[in-house]
Amino acid sequence: MxxxxxxxxxxxxxxxxxxxxxxxxxxxxxxxxxxxxxxxxxxxxxxxxxxxxxxxxxxxxxxxxxxxxxxxxxxxxxxxxxxxxxxxxxxxxxxxxxxxxxxxxxxxxxxxxxxxxxxxxxxxxxxxxxxxxxxxxxxxxxxxxxxxxxxxxxxxxxxxxxxxxxxxxxxxxxxxxxxxxxxxxxxxxxxxxxxxxxxxxxxxxxxxxxxxxxxxxxxxxxxxxxGTGNCHIFVDETADLNMAKDILINAKTQRPGVCNAAESLLVHENIAKEFLPLIASELFNFGVEMRVCEKTKAILLNTLHNKEVLNLVKNAVLEDWDEEFLNLIISIKVVPSIDDAIEHIYLHGTKHSESIITRDYFNSEKFLNEIDAAAVYVNASTRFTDGSEYGFGAEIGISTQKLHARGPxxxxxxxxxxxxxxxxxxxx
CATH class of the missing domain: 3.40.605.10 (Aldehyde Dehydrogenase; Chain A, domain 1)
Structure with a gap:
């Protein structure tokens, strides 16, 4: 010593x-x-x-x-x-x-x-x-x-x-x-x-x-x-679903082992029956395991007939909502409203990067104003939380605290x- x-x-x-x-x-x-x-x-x-x-x-x-x-x-x-x-x-x-x-x-x-x-x-x-x-x-x-x-x-x-x-x-x-x-x-x-x-x-x-x-x-x-990055993507009821799919796949699969990768997907219940089968099939193509809420599981069981896809669908446990997986795993939850999405992020997020996919201006502003995180996105991937992407040349880390420095x-x-x-x- x-x-x-x-x-x-x-x-x-x-x-x-x-x-x-x-x-x-x-x-x-x-x-x-x-x-x-x-x-x-x-x-x-x-x-x-x-x-x-x-x-x-x-x-x-x-x-x-x-x-x-x-x-x-x-x-x-x-x-x-x-x-x-x-x-x-x-x-x-x-x-x-x-x-x-x-x-x-x-x-x-x-x-x-x-x-x-x-x-x-x-x-x-x-x-x-x-x-x-x-x-x-x-x-x-x-x-x-x-x-x-x-x-x-x-x-x-x-x-x-x-x-x-x-x-x-x-x-x-x-x-x-x-x-x-x-x-x-x-x-x-x-x-x-x-x-x-x-x-x-x-x-x-x-x-x-x-x-x-x-x-x-x-x-x-x-x-x-x-900070650790339990980053969420919330797909609002007005979202362009193809845009939402592309953003989620990028945020989850491009480099799953980094802190700005998406770890959790929240889907508004009004578009869940349309969006969840679409995104589940895409996530399956990339080998992503899905840990899902009961509503998500029920929708997928009723709409998907590909057993291979369903094999990657698991019941979420309470700890999954807080987990930074850093792997090809994602938690998925259906929420009744944007307020419920914001509340879920408040309870389980790590104040790193959060994104809403929406065509509703007022919902985008509500999300930007009410989400407490170092970086908050509208219609973009959380993967952009990066020093070089922000024009800093590089980064020494991404701060999730509030004193002195925050973000890249x-x-x-x-x-x-x-x-x-x-x-x-x-x-x-």
Whole structure:
């Protein structure tokens, strides 16, 4: 334990020292580092792919689900996407040093709000190696040092990527510690990291419910909570049913193992008999298991005669309404009204992303106004809750809390302010 604590403190000190330099770095210098990172990821892509093959093999042997293996997989295309994300971040305006507003007091003092970095950001995440790149790029551009602690499932891939990023920083003249990576997979390393108040300014956990709960409940370092995604799609009685089908299939099946995938479908009872057989057949084609309420089950039994489809229809239990499946599973419920849909989401949602499919303007506005979530959609897939889709270049996570940051967290959310005050001899 002593050696582990010394190791973590060393990483913390290194990042803290680097953060002083990064906070004063000009935009042009930061952009050159990001472009160098992108270039080196492409040049050394085979090293990353080879490392990832080891993690994929280990994951398969451990019995990880297909959805989790998809999150873990790194190939040439995904490396190109990561590199492109860094280039996009380099193209974004640098928020650091911006004076967002300024005012003059009656005594002549002028007060301004200036954007400054948070300092050292600790990221604790699970089986998504792309987070290593996204987090490093966003932290660097926003003038922050970063300490990365990935999950054991992706340890070989993350070590390889982190080493490439660190080398890119050093090549560009940045100090050691700008990007730090914790190579120890022992969970005790996380426990130590949660208490490094002297070195880490904020922690951002990114992963499943268990990880986030552990960090929030045990950290003495301030935490920005990224949330699990029990995302709903409500098909209103006025919905275009073909649109609803396409949106639901995209939201559920494109990448079922991510937090903005749809986990629950709510259907207005007035269109349930028409829509449910249509969507059940489509979900069957994608291998999606359906956990349904009694009304849904009765409708499907009366309208569907394909036993193979019905084999994927299961009776929902109470826990299914709260579950983030991260897999080819969806809960389905018939509701009497939009008010019942909103109430269901209030009781079971995780304040991540919610969508209504409707042609009724007043229902769309009601849903937008009354749903309490980081992102609320009308006639669009929840899969758009993503930093790159919002024009942020990348994201460091999707915050479902309300303090400081909410939704996809880009550069702006990795800053704070300080007040700058100009006087000419005033005393109080």
């Amino acid at each position: 002593d050696n582990l604590k010394e190791y973590m403190i060393f990483k913390g000190k290194s990042a803290k020292n680097a953060s002083k330099v990064l906070s004063l770095l000009d935009s042009n210098s930061k952009n050159k580092v990001l472009l160098n990172m992108a270039e080196n990821l492409i040049k050394k892509s085979q090293l990353i792919v080879d490392a990832n093959k080891i993690d994929m093999k280990n994951g398969e042997e451990k019995g990880l689900s297909k959805a989790l293996l998809d999150r873990l997989l790194i190939n040439e295309k995904r490396i190109k996407d990561m590199a492109e994300g860094l280039r996009q971040v380099a193209d974004l305006p640098d928020p650091i040093g911006t004076v967002t507003k300024m005012w003059k007091r009656p005594n002549g003092i002028r007060i301004g709000e200036k954007k400054v970095p948070l300092g050292v950001i600790g990221i604790i995440y699970e089986a998504r190696p792309n987070v290593t790149v996204d987090a490093a790029g966003l932290c660097l551009k926003s003038g922050n040092a970063v300490i990365l602690r990935g999950g054991s499932e992706a340890i070989n891939t993350n070590k390889c990527i982190a080493q490439i990023l660190k080398e890119s920083c050093l090549e560009s003249g940045l100090p050691e510690g700008a990007v730090e990576f914790i190579e120890i997979v022992d969970r005790e390393a996380v426990n130590v990291m949660l208490k490094l108040n002297d070195y880490i300014d904020v922690l951002i956990p990114r992963g499943g419910k268990g990880l986030i709960k552990t960090v929030v409940e045990n950290s003495t370092v301030p935490v920005i909570e990224t 967290m880009g550069l702006e959310q990795l800053t704070t302010i300080k007040y700058i005050v100009y006087g000419d001899g005033q005393i109080r």
